[in-house]
Amino acid sequence: MRVVLAEDNALLRDGLTRILLAHDFTILHSVDNAPDLAVALADPDAEAAVLDVRLPPTLTDEGLRAAIACRSARPGFPVVVLSQWVEHLYARELLADGGGGIGYLLKDRVGDIREFVDAVRRVAGGGTVLDAEVVSAIMARPRARAVDRLSEREREVLGLMAEGRSNAAIAAQLFITPKAVDKHANSIFTKLDLPVAPDDNRRVLAVLAWLEV
Amino acid sequence: MAQRPSPLRLTGYALAQVALAVPTMLAATLVAAGGATALLVVGIPILLLGLPLLRWIADRHRAMAAEILAHPVPADRLPDDDLPLLRRLGTWGRDPMTWRELAWAFLSASVGLAVALVVVALMVCVVTLVLWWFATPQLMRLRAVVDARLLSRGSHELLEERVQVLTETRAETVEDSAAELRRIERDLHDGAQARLVALQMNLGLARDLMDTDPVAARDLLAEASTTTGAALGDIRDVVRGIHPPVLADRGLVGAVQALALDLAVPVTVTGDLSDRPSAPVETAAYFAVLECLANVTKHADAEHAWVELARRDDLLVVVVGDDGRGGADPAGGTGLRGVARRLAALDGSVRVSSPTGGPTLVTLEVPCESSSPRTTPSSGTG
Known part of the structure; x- marks a missing residue:
């Protein structure tokens, strides 16, 4: 490259x-x-x-x-x-x-x-x-705080998704299985009424758009 | 220089001055009589009638003198807005300008009246028209100079006041910057410096353990990496507190926009300062807005806040407003007082309007050319 x-x-x-x-x-x-x-x-x-x-x-x-x-x-x-x-x-x-x-x-x-x-x-x-520092600033805003529909774990996953991490990386960070991450991600997308994104990259952009970065 | 009024126009002024002579005498007499009997209560209504009349007449003469001399003749009265009537009367009594106006009234109704009468007479007696044409500007100018001198404070007084203000704000500024340096020293000492010491110890230990216990050495190195990150974070915080990088990059509007993005209350930022104010003005205004917005998120219970930035001639005007519950007391919190002190060093000011129930409006004004002293131009030839 x-x-x-x-x-x-x-x-x-x-x-x-x-x-x-x-x-x-x-x-x-x-x-x-x-x-x-x-x-x-x-x-x-x-x-x-x-x-x-x-x-x-x-x-x-x-x-x-x-x-x-x-x-x-x-x-x-x-x-x-x-x-x-x-x-x-x-x-x-x-x-x-x-x-x-x-x-x-x-x-x-x-x-x-x-x-x-x-x-x-x-x-x-x-x-x-x-950067995690940008994401934590974004997650402190009213828009992100409004997601009281999400569980604590789901909010963590949302934050890491906003940083652009893959499922595997999120799983490693939170000490859970990639399958569990997938479950959380699906639940987040359903609760936030986001269209299911075909791939990781689209998913990050959808999350960031929802957070009004 | 603005165009001088024509002799005809000057004669109009003279006529107005002649017409105002009797009311001037009346007002001065009322004020003198009211003042003498004020302690017997009966004087108070007399003063309430006489003083506004005197002030109004004096203002008319100030306007005429300003027009003739082509420079402002400010009244510089003590502020009396929003005061109840009797307190206002007290303010008027303490105001040196009231006494000057009273003294002026007697001169105006005697010598001043004579000058104005001469001007009018020269025009009315047709044979003296040529004399009128040439003498009127001189005579009216003479009168305007005397009026301006009596009705406005002289350059000496203004300078004395200015020195007083500068002495006070300089003392505050020196104190503030010393406190600021102590704070930075403490932050570096407790933060980055302490972490770098820890880092050095970790690295030293790791080097010693490298051969005997590589696993422990690796853990120490990982810890050292975390400590480095924390030290960098501390330094970033210190830098932001001194001069936020985004302010250097984007100027005041951009920096306030960046600030607004991360607040818990939605903030609308409007304004265009294409002609950037000087760096000290930008920095002071930025930290003032930061303080105001921090107050909004902490105390106002607001749904929405806004910041308007504008440049009016040589004045930077920033309005920070919110739709919260109001009732902010500018004297109550240390935050706003600190803002006022920092702005005072730049001849700036803070006004707070916060009725109970809101909205709260904080208006910050800072002269943009802060390096040049701001004294009202003294009466040119007078």
Whole structure:
């Protein structure tokens, strides 16, 4: 998989490069500023991108804007956005096109290498991965609190689904069987009156749409 | 500079001044008589008649002087809105402007009247028309300067007041920022720093155990990873408390939108500040809105809240409203007082309107050019 990597901190860029190379990714372009990033993202050979939100020249939210601009030119182009902090507002902007293939994660998560690589792979496959911190902010809102129809366990499953985790990952996290997760998921979809989604990716998008992220 | 009024228009003013001379004398006499007998109660109704009349007449002369001098002639009275009638009377009595107006009234009805009469006379006696044409602007300007000087505070007084305000707010600002630094120091010490110490111990232990007990070493490394995450979380919280990154990215409107998204009460954010205020103004306004919205979620019991942001000339105006139960007391909570203090350092202000039953409206106003001192321009040539 050929990825574009944008990170202005040399230490972090090296670390990310090493992690990605060790997991069968190819670094097509490695850039440290927004203008170079725009050029790199225009490369038709790129298959996915891993971007830092804050990049020179203005060190604000160039990475985020580049991701949104890139996806309006190439709908569904998989982008993983990394940041030192996460904003619900930015998650909403990234997800606004409803196309999937979006990852929005704290840089801390890179520390758990297996989890991080797995997230990049899922995003590259059209999945959606949101940081647990964003999801907990979303779950604290009235819309999510209104789901008193759901059991405590179901709310946990809903939160993990919103993070974009697969059934197997949810099962492992909650120490229950994948079958039990499936049962909870079906019950959630019935109670929230959501159409049954054909695959994992659609399911995440449906949940996020319902939560009004 | 605005166009000066024509001699004809000035003569109109002079006529008005002549016409107001008798009412001026009447009002001044009423005020003097009422004031002298106020303790015998009988003076109070006289004052209630005389003072508003005097104030009204003085205001008319202020407007004329402002027009002639082409700069504002503010009354700068003590605020008396929403006060019961008798308390209002007390405020008027304490207001130095009332005394100035009284003194002005006597001068206006004597020397001032003479000047105005000369202007009118010069026009009426047709032979002096040329003189009228050239002398009127000078005479009326002279009168306007005297009126403005008496009816508005001079630059010296304004500066004294300004120094007073600056001394107070500077002391508060220094105190606040010292407290803020202590808080940040404590947060770092108890949070990130403590966790990094724990992290270092874990890593040291793990290194020692690597050969003898690899399983325990692995557990320690896992724990170290968790501790690192927590330390990063602490640092993020500290950073948000100093200057939220989203504020730097998106400016005030975007940052308030981001803030509103995560609240338990639905908040509508409207406004457009395409011309961004300076960073200190943005930061102060952001934390003020944060405090107001925190109050809404904590106390107001509201279904819905809204934030309107606008720039009116050189003033940033932010209104935070909610449809809750009202009855918020601006003096009661430490939160709003803190907001008022922080804004005062930027010459900003906070107004709260919160009748029982709601809605509550908190209006924040901050001058945008906070680096330049805000003194009313002193009377130019006077």
